[in-house]
Each structure stands twice: as C-alpha cells, then as structure tokens.
Amino acid sequence: MTPFNYERASDISEAVGKPQFIAGGTNLLDLMKLGVETPDRITDITRLDMKNIEDHEGGLRIGALVSNSDLAADMRVRQTYPVLSRALLSGASGQLRNMATTGGNLLQRTRCYYFQDKSSPCNKREPGSGCSAIGGVTRLHAILGASEHCIATHPSDMAVAMQALDALVEVEGKDGSRRIALSDFYRLPEDRPDRETVLEYGELITAVVLPPAPTGKQTYRKVRDRASYAFALVSVAGIVSMQDGKIAQVALAFGGVAPRPWRDLEFEAALVGRAPTRETFDAATDILLRDASGQGGNDFKIPLLRRTLRAVLTELCEE
Amino acid sequence: MNLHHKMDEADRRNRLDDMAQGVLSTPMDRPEGPLKVSGTATYAHEAQPEGMLHGVFVRAPRLGRVVEKDDAAAREMAGVEAIISGDRLLRNPAQGTANEAPIQGATEVHYVGQPVALVVADTFETARAAAQSISFEIADADRAPTDPRNYDSPEDEQSSMGDLEKAMKEAAISIDQTYTTPSHNSAAMEPHASIAHWDGEKLTLRGSYQMLKYNRNELADALGVDPENVRIVAPYVGGGFGSKLGIAPEAVAAALAAKETGRPVGVAMTRQQVFESTMRRSETKQRIRLAADANGRLSGIGHDAWVSNLPDEDYFEPVTQATPFTYRGENRMIGTHVTRVSRTCAGSVRAPGEAVGVTCFEIAMDELANAAGIDPVELRRRNIAEQDPTGDQPYSSNKLDATLTSGAAAFGWDNSCPAPSSRREGEWLIGQGMASAVRVNTLMGSKARVTLDPDGTATVETDMTDIGTGTYAILTQLTAEMLGLKPSAVEVRLGDTDHPPGAGSGGSWGAASAGSSVFLACQSLRGHIAKALGTDEKDLTLKDGQAIADNRSVPLSEILDAPLESIGEIEPGDTGDDVRQATWGAYFSEVAVNAVTGETRVRRMHGTFAAGRILNPKTARSQCLGGMTFGIGMALTEELMHDPRDGRIVNRDFAEYHLPVNADVPQLTVELLEERDPWANPMQAKGIGELGICGAAAAILNGIYNATGVRVRDLPATLDKVLAGLDD
Amino acid sequence: MKTTLTINGNTHALDIDPRTTLLDALRNHLDLTGSKKGCDHGQCGACTVIADGRRINSCLTLACMMDGVEITTVEGLGKPGDLSPLQDAFVRHDGFQCGYCTPGQICSATAMLEEARAGWPSAVTDNLEGETVSLGNGEISERMSGNLCRCAAYPNIVDAIREVSERKEVAE
Structure with a gap:
C-alpha cells in the first residue's frame, strides 16, 4: 500500500472533485493492500449526509452511504423491492454488508484473478499490457460483453437487482448534479477495460433512485461454488407480471456472466405477450445468448444460465 | 527416576482401566478454552517484544x-532497516520430520510466489509498501525446464503380487477407471508467522509450528548455527493440518x-503467501482397477498414482x-509415479496419502457395488481381509466391519x-452415499517430564504442541487420572524446546505418542509413591490427592517432602512391524443435488470411527468433525487452480479457494467405538486427527451418483461437472 | 497522523500511519491481539469486531476513519472467570479447536444475535416481510458464514449460538 494523504470531507461540495473517495472501504482497501489501487490521496466521505432511504417520486431514494445491510433490512425494500433485498442478502457476509455502501457496491472492481495479481499483465490495471485471463484460468469470466482485451465480470449482486429495477444513479460533479440510468452507467470493456463507468473525474455518487416498483413477482437467484459467501457464477434478477395467461411485463438482469450487470431488451421483448412455455423461454434465451461465447473454463456458464433462467421464469410466471 | 519403554510387545495390561480418578475418557472441556474464547491465548505473531521490526516478503x-x-x-523509504535476500532464504518449507534445512537460495525461482527477499522496517505499513516497490529482472533459467508429462517411477514404489x-480378464465384474484430485492447501486459519530475537548467540523464535524438536534442527541447519543455541516457542498454534510440520x-x-538488525523481527506471511509459498497437497491422477467375482469378492486390486513436486x-x-x-x-499391482513441476512445493496436507487415495478407491468400490448390484456396505464387508494381504501381518485390530455395521444403523442406511x-x-435430487475410512497408525518417540508437588499439584512439560487437537486437555486428563488429581491441579506446559522433546503434532501420532510419554512418567511417579508406602505400584490407588493401599489412605503431601520429577520416554519398537496397525471407520451421507443448477448440498453426514481408547470423546469428536468437513471441501469446493502456462496458483485467497463455510456443513454426527489396541502403545489409544478425512469425500461423491446417476471422477464435484450429466 | 480510538470503553490517543487498518492498530499498537489476522482481505472473519453495535471486518477499515466509533473487541466481551454467555457456551460445546478464528466467531455471533432481534432477514429467510426471525440451525449457519473455521467446529458453533439464543428468548 503506497502512502497517501488522508482527508475527511465534511460536506458534499467539499468532496466533489477529489480523485479517490473512501466509504466502506471493503473493496478499495482490499485492492490497495494488493498494490492494485495506489491512490496518493483519499477522501473519507463517511461523515457526509447520504445515509437515508427516502420515499421519492413513488419510489425510493437511497443515499449512497446506506449500508448494504440497512438497505436489505429496510421494510419498504423488503416489501416493495424484494429482488433487491434478496440480492443484497446473497452477497458477501454479515460483516461486509455492514460496512459496504450502496455507492461503493456499484463501483466494485472485478474478482478476476489476474487483475488482483500485480505480476500478471492486465489491461484493466495497466491498459495495453495484455490480458492474462485469456488462455489462463477462466472459471469466473464473462460469456457476454467481453472483448479481446478483457473478459472480466462485474461481481455485484446489488447492481444486478437494481438493473432489473431500472435504477438511476445520482451523481454530483463540479458542474452540478445529474442522473444516469444504471443501464448507461457501466461501459463495456472494448479496448479500454480500465474505464468501467461513465463517471467523470471527481464525480461523487450521492444516491440511487428506484422508480416505483413494477408490478409482478420478483426474485433473485444466485448460483455459486458454495452455499454462502461466494461470488456468483450466474445470477438472475427477475420481475415478471402476467395477464390472461400471458407474460405482460418482464425485467431480467444477469450477474456473473458479463463485464456489467447484463440486461437485454430484445430478449425481454421476445417473452412479452407470450404464454409461459418452455418453447417461449428457450426461444427468448437463444436471443439472450446469441453472442455468448466461453473461454473454456467458463463454457459451463452458457448451459447454466439457460437452465437457471428457465427455472426463474417458470417460478415467476406461475399465477 | 525416569522411565523408558520400547514398544516391542503388545501391552495387554490396560493399566489405565485400573485407575480411579475417573477423568480420562470423559468429555472434559479444554482447559485452555477460556483463554481462547477471550482472545488471551497468544499465537505466534503476538506478545510482540518492545522494538520489534516488521518483515514482509517479496515474491x-x-x-x-x-x-x-x-x-x-x-x-x-523512511523506516526501512534492511533488505534480506541471498543463499540462506528457504526455497520452500522443510518436509515433516526432515530434521534438516530444505533447499535454500533466492536466486533460482522454481515457482511463482517464491520468497526472494524480506524487507524489514519499523512498521508493517512501511515494510509492505517497500516490499511492493521492489522489482526484479528475471531471466529464463538455464536449468532444464520441468516437464509435467515426464513421470519417473521409483523402483521401490512399485509392487505387485500375483497376476x-x-x-482382470477372468473377473466376473471389473472396474478400470481413472480419477483426479486437484492441489489442496491446508489453509490453517493462522498464517505462518515467526518472531525472532537474538540474545548473543542464542536465538529465540516464537513460531507457529507443529513439531518443535525437528523444527529446531531445521532452523539451526538453515542458519548454520548449533541447535543448542536455538529455542522455539509455540504455546498456541492456530491450526496446522500439515502445513506447519x-x-x-x-x-x-x-x-x-x-x-542483521540487532532487533527482534516479526514476519507474518500474508494469506496469499501462505497459498503460494508454503505447501500444497499434490494433485493426483489415480488409475484404479478392481477385479471381482459375481458376489463382489475382490480377486485383484490395481492402484497407480501420478503426483508431482518441485x-x-x-x-x-x-x-x-x-x-x-x-x-x-490376491492379485495386486500398486505403484506411484512422480513428475517435476514449477509449482508450489508439494508436502503434507491433513492425512497425506489416504485423504485422496482412500477417497478415490472408495469411489471405485462404489462403482463396483453398482456394477454388481450389491449394497455398498455389504460389498465392503465381504472384502474385509483376515490379515494384511500383502505383508502377511495380522491386524492389531480391524474394526471396519464394526464401524460399517454400527454406522449404517446410526445413519439409517437404506x-x-x-x-x-x-x-x-x-x-432437489436426493441420494445416499457411503465409504470406508482407514488410516495407518504410527507411534513416534516422545518424551515428557511430569513433576508432582507435595501440595498435590502436577506439572507436565514437553515440547509437544496443541494445534487444536486437544493436547492440553488429554494430557491434563491423563496426568490427573494416573496421579489421582483433579484436572484443575494439573498444569500442562507445551510448545517450548526447553522442555523434553515430544513427538510433535502430525501423522495422527501426537496424542498416542506424547500421551504415552506422560503415562510412563506418571507410572514412574506412582512407583515412587508405592515404594514410599511400602506397597506395589499395581496395588496402589491414587484418587483425589490421596494415596490408598493396604486399607490405608494417606494424603500425597504426607508422602512427598519435595517435588517428585520423572521423565517418561516412549520409543517405537517391533509392534510397528509385527502387526498392521490402522484406524478404521465408515461414513454415510445424504446429499441433495439441484436438478437445475447442479449445486450439491450435504444434508446429513455421519461417521463411525474406531481408534483404540478414546482419551476425550469431546475433543476426539471435534477432530472427526474437522476431518469430515475437510472431506466436504474436497468433495465439493476445494481446488488450487494452477495457471496452465506457468503453474502459478491463481486463486490464492479465501474468496476463491473455497473452504466450506458454516452453511456448507450440516449438523454432522459422530460415533466413536470403544476399543483397546494393545499393540499401539501402553495407553491402547490410536490417532484420530486424520481418520475423519480418509475417504469422507467419497461418501459425498457416491451420494451424488446415487442422487443423479452422474459419476464425477474429477474432484471436486463443482456444479459444472454435475450439470454436464444432468438432463436438460 | 493523530487519531483517537474508543475500544472496550477506553480511549486511546494514537499517532499512526494513515495506512494502518483498525486490525493492525489493535494488534501492533494497542497490544489487543484477541482480534486475529487470518486473511487481511475480509474473506475469513477472524478480525471481526463490533463497531457501534455492528460486526465488521477490522482488517478492511482504516483506524483513522474510526474516531468517535465505539469499538468492542473480544477482550471487551469477557475474561477467563467472567466469560460472556457466548464465550462460555463456546467452551462447553467445543466451538473451536485451534482457537484462532474464535474471537471473530464470538464477536460475530454476539452482534448477529442483535441483528436477529432487530428482525433482519438473511438469505435463507423464507418470509422477507416477517418482523421477527427464528434462529434455527439453517439461519445460524447462513448468518455465521462470514467466519471461516478450518478446524471446522461449525456444528459445535451452531449448537453454542443456538443455546444462547434460546436462553435469551426464554428470558425475554
């Protein structure tokens, strides 16, 4: 861990424009110890007033510093956005959820083994150095949205649920505040995997806004290598409403399979208006997976996603 | 007034059964428990001396x-005091009982992550930053490259009998399958750590080690100093499982x-370094051949294993x-083949050999049972031998049948x-699976000093360690039992090479070997007391601080006018060769496999074990729980993943090397069969620390087969491997 | 830099490198070595302490960020001769072997019981909307899965926690 200047911001305007914020610290310190992150200045934002969950425009406005555990336990979230509670509770451990924040969770870095090993070339860590994962161990890696420069996945569960809920990210910058749809928030790696979001230098996430809850059933299903305390191999956040025996509305987002929480509107459109049959599910899933490709060690994620999705849809479409 | 005993003959006196205090073989709580639960037991990198510098490795x-x-x-960098490299740094740890330094030198890099320098600074933060700032120019080695496909078959590791x-050709039913297991890490919760302090020529090292008498010689040899000048202290060891042998x-x-700095220096490895630069269990490939008649009776066994090391x-x-x-x-072919690789050193991980060998063999036995249409419990029972089929030795005891029968009943086996x-x-698809457990039993030389004070308290001293195995508890109980004292009157001092050298913790021999030395010391003290009372030791009863003989009851304080001291020493002898000594058991599991995702959950798991006299059923049970949970990890989650290009371990942390977490482990049940094995030692007790892992994973894998029809032969049975065989 | 920590009710003024984690401050500067370093990356739970009533990984927080926070370590829960109910139950149920993960398990369990009393659901809670939680073996196991134990005393840990949890329920 390289030396840094530590400072604490007392209000949001003081924080904005700083190069590196720290809140829960559960991912930043992890990476600083490995020498992967090397900020020379960090700004502690934990004392800022961003810890409330407020009713807002028929939905909720979640302060960026709301902890994962407080968010998961909030009765409004449990009742109205159970997919989000479930996603949060399936992530990390009780201890980590107490420290990890809403804003920080969105900005988690990948768990790619080679990204975390400073001695391995990595385009995300050092653009242009190469991707060690390609040709290496790829169990954790992406089947969708990857590039020849990076095949890492985004590790968050929370963001997958928020993606299905059409969340908006509220950020404060030098030029004021703006709202970014979560679906526009993350970049695909292409040739610059180091640029993970559309945030500008010094912009601070202040809140996440959830629109009014969609109608229908919600669920979050996470598949992983042990019963608890492991990152997703595949996860599905699903919201489905039915009408007259047909699928009326769907929102489905996927974790563990892509560089960002994955959502595919064309795939969703292929479900709407149809009867919930295996044929419907499989035909739509063919669209979802039209560009899917494995690296060898993660090939299994393609059938795993197909099967898990089918089970989730079957459950959600039951009237 | 010392007592030395060589184990040349069976000891059928069962002297411990004659004792009267009634504390041995009871489920006594660990005496050091209150220290451990309150955070006051001190491990290696604790009790830091004033002025200690921090050392951090460069990989x-x-x-x-x-x-x-x-x-x-x-x-x-301000605060950096020294950078140590050079010929004396260890390439890798010493193997268990090596008693000499392993290969040294930090110039030739044989595996990624090898420690090549140590940075020493006044704070941990500075040392870590300085270590991370160091870069190396590393050229391709001029030595021969390792070739993982090139196996050597050492002559004395190949044996055959019959044809x-x-x-196989004549068998009514035969199995010929190949199984693989990946590299494993012991993953003790306390990372390797040492604090070194020199006083002139005398070195004191506070470390986290399992076998101090060997470690002292290994350390002295590595440093080029006289072992007499080296003291190692390890009162509490945060787990070992072979990694700290x-x-x-x-x-x-x-x-x-x-x-070099003239100050105490502490070095605690990071978890990543523990993964990379301590020990791994070698990956294995195993070809197993079984030839049987229509009734499942074995006529032939083949077992070839391919393993690797540096x-x-x-x-x-x-x-x-x-x-x-x-x-x-009667027909056998057994062989081991070794290749050289550029991977982290291969060494002991809990139950070297049987942990993976019995596991794969027991999967093969399940395949045989299925092929023959015979209940797998019955199949094993039919194949229990009268005596060791290869060595012509009688078994000291063979409790396989008893554990199979009792375990099946306790579990409710169908x-x-x-x-x-x-x-x-x-x-969820539900299935049941079972496997036998077997582990060799070994006695090692061990010494202990027991001092009995006139005030009716006793002290035990040996450099034996307690790595969580329960040594403090069982030696307290044993001494209290032999000397007729309350356990609270006994103090056990372990983990210090200033004490008489014990067997060390490893190979499941700790309790039986160290215990025997304490038994002998106590026996000699009993002899002294008996003599003072004018009676024979075997007619003496010691209980509650009283010596009782010939209708007399005298407080110990009246017999002793000064502390009475004895050193007991056990030495292995002919009983190690005259008979085949082993511990036995059986596992039963109920697993649920998700038909959608291939995820497996162990719903129930039971183990029945026989390991001679059980010295403390509470701590012995905990050892079995630990072994069985290692088995759950081996079956389902644990795998060190090596990069295919340079062999580096890519998942070198607890986020991606998946130890079973609490939610992976159901409320396991354990049954311990009472037994006396006279050939083992004067206590008739055998090792139990490793028996619980020796085949445990097979019970789960066989359960997965029964649940799904999918036979996973490549461990662990992660969901992708199960999924591949499930209906879409 | 200068910072003030409040640990087990005592105030400590420290002048430390800002890079110092709370765990390293406890172990290397305050001689409070009950909190253990098992991985230093929030992946094992051995360093768990209680901060303002909540369990956290002390290895993943900077000491200088913790001023004004009431920290409780295992040393603050009880001592030999005066053990907390959970500490005592761990001893009787053999909820440990080597003891290295134990302080973290006990701090974690202490705060976890409060989370359950507050009605927090877990990943295995069927009814997310319930006001109360019943701590059966499955709930305890899931909630304690952030604390690894390689000796694998898990069944005994679950028994110890369930005993204390049930005793608390009866007392209430």
Whole structure:
C-alpha cells in the first residue's frame, strides 16, 4: 500500500472533485493492500449526509452511504423491492454488508484473478499490457460483453437487482448534479477495460433512485461454488407480471456472466405477450445468448444460465 | 527416576482401566478454552517484544533466475532497516520430520510466489509498501525446464503380487477407471508467522509450528548455527493440518533479519503467501482397477498414482498407502509415479496419502457395488481381509466391519440398493452415499517430564504442541487420572524446546505418542509413591490427592517432602512391524443435488470411527468433525487452480479457494467405538486427527451418483461437472 | 497522523500511519491481539469486531476513519472467570479447536444475535416481510458464514449460538 494523504470531507461540495473517495472501504482497501489501487490521496466521505432511504417520486431514494445491510433490512425494500433485498442478502457476509455502501457496491472492481495479481499483465490495471485471463484460468469470466482485451465480470449482486429495477444513479460533479440510468452507467470493456463507468473525474455518487416498483413477482437467484459467501457464477434478477395467461411485463438482469450487470431488451421483448412455455423461454434465451461465447473454463456458464433462467421464469410466471 | 519403554510387545495390561480418578475418557472441556474464547491465548505473531521490526516478503513474479533486483525506492523509504535476500532464504518449507534445512537460495525461482527477499522496517505499513516497490529482472533459467508429462517411477514404489492382468480378464465384474484430485492447501486459519530475537548467540523464535524438536534442527541447519543455541516457542498454534510440520521461509528470514538488525523481527506471511509459498497437497491422477467375482469378492486390486513436486524434493504424496491392507484380493499391482513441476512445493496436507487415495478407491468400490448390484456396505464387508494381504501381518485390530455395521444403523442406511435418480423433492435430487475410512497408525518417540508437588499439584512439560487437537486437555486428563488429581491441579506446559522433546503434532501420532510419554512418567511417579508406602505400584490407588493401599489412605503431601520429577520416554519398537496397525471407520451421507443448477448440498453426514481408547470423546469428536468437513471441501469446493502456462496458483485467497463455510456443513454426527489396541502403545489409544478425512469425500461423491446417476471422477464435484450429466 | 480510538470503553490517543487498518492498530499498537489476522482481505472473519453495535471486518477499515466509533473487541466481551454467555457456551460445546478464528466467531455471533432481534432477514429467510426471525440451525449457519473455521467446529458453533439464543428468548 503506497502512502497517501488522508482527508475527511465534511460536506458534499467539499468532496466533489477529489480523485479517490473512501466509504466502506471493503473493496478499495482490499485492492490497495494488493498494490492494485495506489491512490496518493483519499477522501473519507463517511461523515457526509447520504445515509437515508427516502420515499421519492413513488419510489425510493437511497443515499449512497446506506449500508448494504440497512438497505436489505429496510421494510419498504423488503416489501416493495424484494429482488433487491434478496440480492443484497446473497452477497458477501454479515460483516461486509455492514460496512459496504450502496455507492461503493456499484463501483466494485472485478474478482478476476489476474487483475488482483500485480505480476500478471492486465489491461484493466495497466491498459495495453495484455490480458492474462485469456488462455489462463477462466472459471469466473464473462460469456457476454467481453472483448479481446478483457473478459472480466462485474461481481455485484446489488447492481444486478437494481438493473432489473431500472435504477438511476445520482451523481454530483463540479458542474452540478445529474442522473444516469444504471443501464448507461457501466461501459463495456472494448479496448479500454480500465474505464468501467461513465463517471467523470471527481464525480461523487450521492444516491440511487428506484422508480416505483413494477408490478409482478420478483426474485433473485444466485448460483455459486458454495452455499454462502461466494461470488456468483450466474445470477438472475427477475420481475415478471402476467395477464390472461400471458407474460405482460418482464425485467431480467444477469450477474456473473458479463463485464456489467447484463440486461437485454430484445430478449425481454421476445417473452412479452407470450404464454409461459418452455418453447417461449428457450426461444427468448437463444436471443439472450446469441453472442455468448466461453473461454473454456467458463463454457459451463452458457448451459447454466439457460437452465437457471428457465427455472426463474417458470417460478415467476406461475399465477 | 525416569522411565523408558520400547514398544516391542503388545501391552495387554490396560493399566489405565485400573485407575480411579475417573477423568480420562470423559468429555472434559479444554482447559485452555477460556483463554481462547477471550482472545488471551497468544499465537505466534503476538506478545510482540518492545522494538520489534516488521518483515514482509517479496515474491518472485515469474519463473527463472533473478538477475537483478531494483530496490532503490525501498531503501529510500523512511523506516526501512534492511533488505534480506541471498543463499540462506528457504526455497520452500522443510518436509515433516526432515530434521534438516530444505533447499535454500533466492536466486533460482522454481515457482511463482517464491520468497526472494524480506524487507524489514519499523512498521508493517512501511515494510509492505517497500516490499511492493521492489522489482526484479528475471531471466529464463538455464536449468532444464520441468516437464509435467515426464513421470519417473521409483523402483521401490512399485509392487505387485500375483497376476492382476489375468485377474482382470477372468473377473466376473471389473472396474478400470481413472480419477483426479486437484492441489489442496491446508489453509490453517493462522498464517505462518515467526518472531525472532537474538540474545548473543542464542536465538529465540516464537513460531507457529507443529513439531518443535525437528523444527529446531531445521532452523539451526538453515542458519548454520548449533541447535543448542536455538529455542522455539509455540504455546498456541492456530491450526496446522500439515502445513506447519517443517520450518518455513518466514522463520529463517525473521532470524536472519533479527541478526542483521540487532532487533527482534516479526514476519507474518500474508494469506496469499501462505497459498503460494508454503505447501500444497499434490494433485493426483489415480488409475484404479478392481477385479471381482459375481458376489463382489475382490480377486485383484490395481492402484497407480501420478503426483508431482518441485525438483529435488524427496517427498511425494503417498497416495496408495492404505491400499495394500484395506481389502482382500490376491492379485495386486500398486505403484506411484512422480513428475517435476514449477509449482508450489508439494508436502503434507491433513492425512497425506489416504485423504485422496482412500477417497478415490472408495469411489471405485462404489462403482463396483453398482456394477454388481450389491449394497455398498455389504460389498465392503465381504472384502474385509483376515490379515494384511500383502505383508502377511495380522491386524492389531480391524474394526471396519464394526464401524460399517454400527454406522449404517446410526445413519439409517437404506440397504436396498436404491436406484440412482429415484428420489426427488422439488428441484432437489436426493441420494445416499457411503465409504470406508482407514488410516495407518504410527507411534513416534516422545518424551515428557511430569513433576508432582507435595501440595498435590502436577506439572507436565514437553515440547509437544496443541494445534487444536486437544493436547492440553488429554494430557491434563491423563496426568490427573494416573496421579489421582483433579484436572484443575494439573498444569500442562507445551510448545517450548526447553522442555523434553515430544513427538510433535502430525501423522495422527501426537496424542498416542506424547500421551504415552506422560503415562510412563506418571507410572514412574506412582512407583515412587508405592515404594514410599511400602506397597506395589499395581496395588496402589491414587484418587483425589490421596494415596490408598493396604486399607490405608494417606494424603500425597504426607508422602512427598519435595517435588517428585520423572521423565517418561516412549520409543517405537517391533509392534510397528509385527502387526498392521490402522484406524478404521465408515461414513454415510445424504446429499441433495439441484436438478437445475447442479449445486450439491450435504444434508446429513455421519461417521463411525474406531481408534483404540478414546482419551476425550469431546475433543476426539471435534477432530472427526474437522476431518469430515475437510472431506466436504474436497468433495465439493476445494481446488488450487494452477495457471496452465506457468503453474502459478491463481486463486490464492479465501474468496476463491473455497473452504466450506458454516452453511456448507450440516449438523454432522459422530460415533466413536470403544476399543483397546494393545499393540499401539501402553495407553491402547490410536490417532484420530486424520481418520475423519480418509475417504469422507467419497461418501459425498457416491451420494451424488446415487442422487443423479452422474459419476464425477474429477474432484471436486463443482456444479459444472454435475450439470454436464444432468438432463436438460 | 493523530487519531483517537474508543475500544472496550477506553480511549486511546494514537499517532499512526494513515495506512494502518483498525486490525493492525489493535494488534501492533494497542497490544489487543484477541482480534486475529487470518486473511487481511475480509474473506475469513477472524478480525471481526463490533463497531457501534455492528460486526465488521477490522482488517478492511482504516483506524483513522474510526474516531468517535465505539469499538468492542473480544477482550471487551469477557475474561477467563467472567466469560460472556457466548464465550462460555463456546467452551462447553467445543466451538473451536485451534482457537484462532474464535474471537471473530464470538464477536460475530454476539452482534448477529442483535441483528436477529432487530428482525433482519438473511438469505435463507423464507418470509422477507416477517418482523421477527427464528434462529434455527439453517439461519445460524447462513448468518455465521462470514467466519471461516478450518478446524471446522461449525456444528459445535451452531449448537453454542443456538443455546444462547434460546436462553435469551426464554428470558425475554
């Protein structure tokens, strides 16, 4: 861990424009110890007033510093956005959820083994150095949205649920505040995997806004290598409403399979208006997976996603 | 007034059964428990001396030969006191009982992550930053490259009997399958750590080690000093499981740094370094052949194992160790083949040999049972041998039948050969699986001093360790039992080479060996008391601080006018060769496999074990829980993943090396059968620390087969491997 | 830099490198070595302490960020001769072997019981909307899965926690 200047911001305007914020610290310190992150200045934002969950425009406005555990336990979230509670509770451990924040969770870095090993070339860590994962161990890696420069996945569960809920990210910058749809928030790696979001230098996430809850059933299903305390191999956040025996509305987002929480509107459109049959599910899933490709060690994620999705849809479409 | 005993003959006196205090073999709580639960038991990197410097290792980033080191930035950092490298750093830890230094030198990089320098600074933060700032120029090595496909078959590791090929051809039912297990890490919760402090020529090392009498010699040899000048202290060890058998790089580096700086130096490995630069269990490939008649009776057994290690390491995973004597069958071919790789050193991980060898063998036995249509419990029972089929030795005891029978009843085993995929609850496919457990039993030389004070208290001193195994508890109980004292009147002092050298913790021999030395010391004290009372030791009863003989009851304080001291020493003898000594057991599991995702959950698991006299059923049970949970990890989650290009371990942390977490482990049940094995030692007790893992994973894998019809032969049975065989 | 920590009710003024984690401050500067370093990356739970009533990984927080926060370590829960109910139950149920993960397990369990009393659901809670939680073996196991134990005393840990949890329920 390289030396840094530590400072604490007392209000949001003081924080904005700083190069590196720290809140829960559960991912930043992890990476600083490995020498992967090397900020020379960090700004502690934990004392800022961003810890409330407020009713807002028929939905909720979640302060960026709301902890994962407080968010998961909030009765409004449990009742109205159970997919989000479930996603949060399936992530990390009780201890980590107490420290990890809403804003920080969105900005988690990948768990790619080679990204975390400073001695391995990595385009995300050092653009242009190469991707060690390609040709290496790829169990954790992406089947969708990857590039020849990076095949890492985004590790968050929370963001997958928020993606299905059409969340908006509220950020404060030098030029004021703006709202970014979560679906526009993350970049695909292409040739610059180091640029993970559309945030500008010094912009601070202040809140996440959830629109009014969609109608229908919600669920979050996470598949992983042990019963608890492991990152997703595949996860599905699903919201489905039915009408007259047909699928009326769907929102489905996927974790563990892509560089960002994955959502595919064309795939969703292929479900709407149809009867919930295996044929419907499989035909739509063919669209979802039209560009899917494995690296060898993660090939299994393609059938795993197909099967898990089918089970989730079957459950959600039951009237 | 010492007592030495060599184990040349069976000891059928069962003297412990004559004792009267009634504390041995009771489920006494660990005496050090209150210290451990309150955070006041001190482990290696604790009780830091005033002025201690912190050392942090620099890892080799690639294979080859260090040509140049750029440490200018590190040297400029305020607080950096020294950078240690050179010929004395260890390439890798010593193997268990090596008693000499392992290969040394930090120039030739044989595996990624090899420690190539130690940075010493006034704070941990500075040392870590300085270590991370150092870069290396590493050229391709001029030594021969390792070739993982090139196996050597050492002559004395190949054995055969009869004609296996013929037996296979003539068999009514035969199995010929190949199984693989990946590299494993012991993953003790306390990372390797040492604090070294020199006082003139005398070195004191506070470390986290399992076998101090060997470690002292290994450390002295590595440093080039007289072992007499080395003291190692390890009162509490945060788990070992084989990884702390031999001296490791941090101990030597700490000692070198303390010498160079003239100050105490502490080095705690990071978790990543523990994964990369201590020990792994070798990956194995195992071809198992079974030839049987229509009734499942074995006529032939073949077991070939392919394992790996670094160049110039003598150790290899003894995969087939239990194969020669577990089951009947007159035609045999057993062999081990070793290759050299550029991977982290291979060494002991809990139950070297049987942990993976018995596991794969027991999967093969399940395949045989299925092929023959015989209940797998019954199949094993039919194949219990009368005596060791290869060595012509009688068994000291063979409790396989008893553990199979008792375990099946305790578990509620369905012996009707339920078909695979025949039970489903919603998304979950339910199955049952079982396996036998077997582990060799060993006695090692061990010494202990017991001092009895006139005030009716006793002190036990030995350099034996307690790595969580319950040594403090059982030696307290044993001494209290032999001397007729309350356990609270006994103090056990362990983990200090200033005490008489014990057996050390490893190979499941700790309790039986160290216990025997304490038994002998106590026996000699009893002899002295008996003599003072004018009676014979065997007519003496010691209870509650009173000596009772010939209708007299005298307080010990009246007999002793000064502390009475004795050193007991056990020495292994002919009973190690005259009979085949082993511990036995059986596992039963109920697993649920998700038909959608291939995820497996162990719903229930039971183990019945026989290991001679059980000294403390509470701590013995905990050892079995631990072993069985290692088995759950081996079956389902644990795998060190090596990069295919340079062999580096990519999942070198607890986020991605998946130890079972609490939610992976159901409320396991354990049954311990009471037994006396006279050939083992004067206590008739045998080792139990490793028995619980020796085949445990097979019970789960066999359960997965019964649940799904999918036979996973490549461990662990992660969901992708199960999924591949499930209906879409 | 200068910072003030409040640990087990005592105030400590420290002048430390800002890079110092709370765990390293406890172990290397305050001689409070009950909190253990098992991985230093929030992946094992051995360093668990209680901060303002909540369990956290002390290895993943900077000491200088913790001023004004009431920290409780295992040393603050009880001592030999005066053990907390959970500490005592761990001893009787053999909820440990080597003891290295134990302080973290006990701090974690202490705060976890409060989370359950507050009605927090877990990943295995069927009814997310319930106001109360019943701590059966499955709930305890899931909630304690952030604390690894390689000796694998898990069944005994679950028994110890369930005993204390049930006793608390009866007392209420």
